[in-house]
Amino acid sequence: MTKKGLPEEYPISLILNGYEIAVFQLTNLDLEDWVYGYLFSEGLIDGPEDVVSVDIREKAGILNVTLCNSFDPEQMFSKKKHYTAGCGRGVTFFSMTDVKNFNKVNSNDTYSLTYLLKKRAEFAQNSPLYLETGGMHGACLILEDGSIEVREDIGRHNAVDKIIGHAIRKRLQPDRLILLTTGRVSYEMLSKAAKFGFAVIGSRTAATKQAVQLARFLNIEVVGYLRGKMATIYTSAGRIHDDLTPRAAAEDLLERGEAQAQQLLN
Structure with a gap:
C-alpha cells in the first residue's frame, strides 16, 4: 500500500484594521488569495482596490489586513451567523434571502x-x-x-x-x-x-x-x-x-x- 503524506492545517488569525475577526484553520499556501476571496465573499470588499495591504506573518499565524474603508466590527457581528455545512465548518453572514438578492447571471457561453x-x-x-x-x-x-x-x-x-x-x-x-x-x-x-x-x-x-x-x-x-x-x-x-x-x-x-x-x- 502506498503511503501518503499527512495533510496540514494551521490556525491563522485574520485581523482587519487592527480588529481580530476570527481564527481560521487553513492550509498555509496562497494565503493572500484567500484573504481577497474571503473578504469579497463576505461582502467586506468590492474589489482589490479596497485592500491597502496584506501582511502575512506565517510563523506567528497572523494575517494583518488594512482596508481603505472603515471597518465596523459591531455592525458585522450584529448580523446573524450561519454555520456552513460539513466538516471543518465555518461561518458566513449571508442568509439564503441575502443570496437571492445577488445579481442574476447573464452568459451565452455554452x-x-x-x-x-x-x-x-x-x-x-x-x-x-x-x-x-x-x-x-x-x-x-x-x-x-x-x-x-x-x-x-x-x-x-x-x-x-x-x-x-x-x-x-x-x-x-x-x-x-x-x-x-x-x-x-x-x-x-x-x-x-x-x-x-x-x-x-x-x-x-x-x-x-x-x-x-x-x-x-x-x-x-x-x-x-x-x-x-x-x-x-x-x-x-x-x-x-x-x-x-x-x-x-x-x-x-x-x-x-x-x-x-x-x-x-x-
Whole structure:
C-alpha cells in the first residue's frame, strides 16, 4: 500500500484594521488569495482596490489586513451567523434571502459535458497536495482560453475563497469563467460562486437541493458527479449540452444543423 503524506492545517488569525475577526484553520499556501476571496465573499470588499495591504506573518499565524474603508466590527457581528455545512465548518453572514438578492447571471457561453470532464481530469492531475496526501480539497478556474488555475486547502470553502481571490486580484470577468470544485455544492458554496458571478459550477460530487434551487433562481448552471464518463446536470440554463450518450449527442448535432446526426437517431 502506498503511503501518503499527512495533510496540514494551521490556525491563522485574520485581523482587519487592527480588529481580530476570527481564527481560521487553513492550509498555509496562497494565503493572500484567500484573504481577497474571503473578504469579497463576505461582502467586506468590492474589489482589490479596497485592500491597502496584506501582511502575512506565517510563523506567528497572523494575517494583518488594512482596508481603505472603515471597518465596523459591531455592525458585522450584529448580523446573524450561519454555520456552513460539513466538516471543518465555518461561518458566513449571508442568509439564503441575502443570496437571492445577488445579481442574476447573464452568459451565452455554452460547454459540453465532455469538455467539463476533460477539464475535471486536468484539474485532478494539477492538484499536487491532493496527489501527495489524498486528503485535500481543491478549486479550479477554467479560463476562456481553456487554461486552468488551481488552489488547494484542507477546507472546501477555503479552496473556493482562494480561487475567487485569485480571480479578483487578476480582475477576471466571472461570466466567462467556469468554477470546478472537489467539494459538495451546498447553499453557502453556491452563494460564494453567485456573489462573484460564475455562470457555470461543476463538482466531482453532489449539489444540495437548496443550492440547486438558488442556482435556478440566479440563472447559474450546476453540474455534479463529474467523474470518468458521467455527470449530472442539475439545472437548465442552456449552457451545458449532453454529448455523452448517443441520443443526446445526436440531438445536439441536430440542433447545430448536422444532418448526418439523424442516422444516429434511427
